[in-house]
Amino acid sequence: MNKTPSNQNNNSEDELLAEYCFDYQKAKSNRFATRSQVQKxxxxxLDEDVAPVFTRT
Known part of the structure; x- marks a missing residue:
């Protein structure tokens, strides 16, 4: 197993970005996902007091 280098500096600017660009053309399907045709x-x-807010589709 490969070990990660322990001499990496943790930077305070190392946070999540506001937006990420993802190239969906390079995406691969998940080979571990189930391919079941059965719908779940x-x-x-809902409680009776909030149920009227939602409509049935």
Missing amino acids: LTVVV
Whole structure:
């Protein structure tokens, strides 16, 4: 196993950027993802006081 260099300096400017550019043309499919054709059903039950705000689609 490769070890990461321990002499790297942690920089205070090393934070998340506001925006990242991602080249989707170079993206590869996830070979570990399941290829099941079965759709999964997700059910959300709302309390009666908030249910009228949401409409059924």
